[in-house]
């Protein structure tokens with residue numbers, strides 16, 4: 001498939017830098033957007049416990065990658081693409097069911 005997307009990290013001119021995360025796509029309903037859920041743990045000094053936290057990161061989802069709900073993907077920090085998106089899906093690590 002030909003890819004003409006200028007915002008594609010593989011075929012376009014979009015450069016990535018900084019943070020890279022792995023996460024699960026929880027929603028891919030918005031156009032060319034995937035909401036990626038990331039789990040991480042932090043340490044709370046007051047109670048001396050570590051706790052798991054989640055965050056939802058909206059990421060650009062180019063047509064040639066086409067991540068779907070349930071997929072495990074790698075996302076990378078890039079320039080700000082819209083009001084909420086400053087990440088882009090660079091790779092699908094594992095396809096989800098269906």
Ligand SMILES: [Zn+2]
Nearest residue numbers: 003008011064
């Ligand atoms: Zn592409």
